[in-house]
Amino acid sequence: MRQLASILLLAFVVGGASAFYSPTDGVVELTPSNFDREVLKDDAIWIVEFYAPWCGHCQSLVPEYKKLAKALKGVVKVGSVNADADSTLSGQFGVRGFPTIKIFGANKKSPTDYNGQRTAKAIAEAALAEVKKKVQGVLGGGGGSSSGGSGSSSGDEVIELTEDNFDKLVLNSDDIWLVEFFAPWCGHCKNLAPEWAKAAKELKGKVKLGALDATAHQSKAAEYNVRGYPTIKFFPAGSKRASDAQEYDGGRTASDIVSWAGDKHVANVPAPELIEITNESTFETACEGKPLCVVSVLPHILDCDAKCRNKFLDTLRTQGEKFKQKLWGWAWAEGGQQLALEESLEVGGFGYPAMAVVNFKKMKFSVLKGSFSKDGINEFLRDISYGRGHTAPVRGAKKPAIVSVDPWDGKDGQLPTEEDIDLSDIDLDKDEL
Numbered sequence: 284m285r286q287l288a289s290i291l292l293l294a295f296v297v298g299g300a301s302a303f304y305s306p307t308d309g310v311v312e313l314t315p316s317n318f319d320r321e322v323l324k325d326d327a328i329w330i331v332e333f334y335a336p337w338c339g340h341c342q343s344l345v346p347e348y349k350k351l352a353k354a355l356k357g358v359v360k361v362g363s364v365n366a367d368a369d370s371t372l373s374g375q376f377g378v379r380g381f382p383t384i385k386i387f388g389a390n391k392k393s394p395t396d397y398n399g400q401r402t403a404k405a406i407a408e409a410a411l412a413e414v415k416k417k418v419q420g421v422l423g424g425g426g427g428s429s430s431g432g433s434g435s436s437s438g439d440e441v442i443e444l445t446e447d448n449f450d451k452l453v454l455n456s457d458d459i460w461l462v463e464f465f466a467p468w469c470g471h472c473k474n475l476a477p478e479w480a481k482a483a484k485e486l487k488g489k490v491k492l493g494a495l496d497a498t499a500h501q502s503k504a505a506e507y508n509v510r511g512y513p514t515i516k517f518f519p520a521g522s523k524r525a526s527d528a529q530e531y532d533g534g535r536t537a538s539d540i541v542s543w544a545g546d547k548h549v550a551n552v553p554a555p556e557l558i559e560i561t562n563e564s565t566f567e568t569a570c571e572g573k574p575l576c577v578v579s580v581l582p583h584i585l586d587c588d589a590k591c592r593n594k595f596l597d598t599l600r601t602q603g604e605k606f607k608q609k610l611w612g613w614a615w616a617e618g619g620q621q622l623a624l625e626e627s628l629e630v631g632g633f634g635y636p637a638m639a640v641v642n643f644k645k646m647k648f649s650v651l652k653g654s655f656s657k658d659g660i661n662e663f664l665r666d667i668s669y670g671r672g673h674t675a676p677v678r679g680a681k682k683p684a685i686v687s688v689d690p691w692d693g694k695d696g697q698l699p700t701e702e703d704i705d706l707s708d709i710d711l712d713k714d715e716l
């Protein structure tokens with residue numbers, strides 16, 4: 284009872300002293316006590332203005348905001364929070380200045396800031412864009428699965444970009460991005476939307492596709508010099524700045540977008556690192572999670588000096604570059620060092636250099652039968668990439684044990700002098716053999 288009284292009293296103070304809007308304006312006065320029920324638990328989309336009665340910009344927004352409420356009546360709900368009367372809500376939603384307009388859309392838990400012009404028309408457009416997005420979130424993706432207002436638009440891989448998340452998601456990522464700047468009212472943008480979504484799905488894992496409502500996030504659109512809609516910008520892989528954005532000059536169908544972006548992806552794939560297998564962890568780095576791992580065993584450094592070995596390594600790197608879009612792992616070891624590995628791939632014993640391509644997921648491998656040369660390796664790998672070639676199960680059907688050895692120092696080999704020979708080493712060797 285006392286609580287009710289204080290709410291009534293508060294309502295009276297707010298309403299009587301300084302509230303901007305009355306119920307006849309169609310703007311719902313929101314307070315900590317009704318916000319949950321009215322906004323968060325409501326299925327409708329809400330536009331909410333956080334204001335302070337003393338703020339000049341808030342005062343000048345009043346006529347436009349009333350106009351907005353009238354125009355959106357029955358379509359989108361419009362509310363206001365007098366943050367001066369109670370700062371709970373403005374604190375909760377991180378309001379830093381007045382007026383702040385937030386759109387509580389499909390995902391009520393994370394409202395978006397409206398940063399466009401403070402006119403009824405511009406705000407209404409942003410509201411309608413949100414309506415459209417919400418509806419498409421349910422209809423789109425073909426499944427027709429209702430997201431129950433949680434905002435998870437399952438099946439839609441297009442990432443919604445805003446002024447707030449743009450730099451974090453796009454510029455601060457190593458991924459390749461294609462970003463569409465659109466306007467909710469633009470016909471070409473509407474035609475592009477389903478193609479964009481389809482392309483995003485197909486390019487998943489390779490290229491990210493984003494969309495930014497340029498009318499709601501005008502400063503970003505200005506930053507990228509967006510003059511017409513839709514405008515598509517390409518952001519290359521690796522670290523990037525705004526000035527690295529390039530114009531997209533491909534077609535507007537899903538397959539056009541996929542092939543254009545796919546080419547960029549291939550061009551942007553770095554050549555794989557050729558890793559010397561010196562212990563378990565280098566072996567894992569080289570081969571773990573790779574569709575295939577190209578393992579080479581090179582002659583002992585006393586049989587093939589630094590110059591000879593570097594030639595082999597260069598040949599391998601060249602092939603690595605050539606097949607880089609396959610995302611294979613590339614590793615090598617000196618003959619005789621990783622005996623378990625050689626044995627399980629059946630490459631030991633019949634002469635080095637040798638090569639095997641291993642699929643560690645399926646525990647299958649193929650051995651290079653031709654020459655260990657540019658042409659021989661190229662032919663072998665080409666067959667592999669087409670799924671041809673003879674495969675055999677990895678001996679023991681498990682990853683071979685890798686022993687820790689010193690990495691190659693890049694120098695020619697030294698015949699061991701007598702003092703270097705440790706008798707205990709010799710005993711160990713005997714045991715192993």
Ligand SMILES: *[C@@H]1O[C@H](CO)[C@@H](O)[C@H](O)[C@H]1NC(C)=O
Nearest residue numbers: 561562563564565687689690
């Ligand atoms: C494995 O070998 C690499 C290169 O030789 C070395 O940098 C790394 O510290 C080694 N890791 C372990 C766990 O021994």
